[in-house]
Amino acid sequence: MTQTGAKRPRVMAGMRPSGAVHLGHLVGVLTQWANYCDNADAFVEIADLHAYTTDFDDPGKIRAAREEMVAAWLAAGVDPEKATIFLQSGVPEIAELQALLAMITPVSWLERVPT
Secondary structure, three states: OOOOOOOOOEEEEEEOOOOOOOHHHHHHHHHHHHHHHHHOEEEEEEOHHHHOOOOOOOHHHHHHHHHHHHHHHHHHOOOOOOEEEEEHHHOHHHHHHHHHHHHHOOHHHHHOOOO
8 A cells, every 4th residue: 555645656568469368368467467457557558569570461460369458458357447558559659769779779789688
């Protein structure tokens, strides 16, 4: 419980619409996201631009997957009245920031990233 006047933490999480949501999603993240709705300023991202890096040949598949994914989020308890759910491709500043960061990040730094 927060003290009166204390700021709530701000959290941001996201998921790629690349397939069916399964039990692992529920156990791994969705219960936590539902908890964020009550305890934080929650922002939940539909990371569709990330999905286009692997499923670019069938954009309709990604559109259908994102709708099913959000329906699963709602069923798991993510409350759109308490959290901001947004579409990554609907925020042009995300792609603009990625382009700017890509221009200033040396390849040697990227080669050291373990993922």
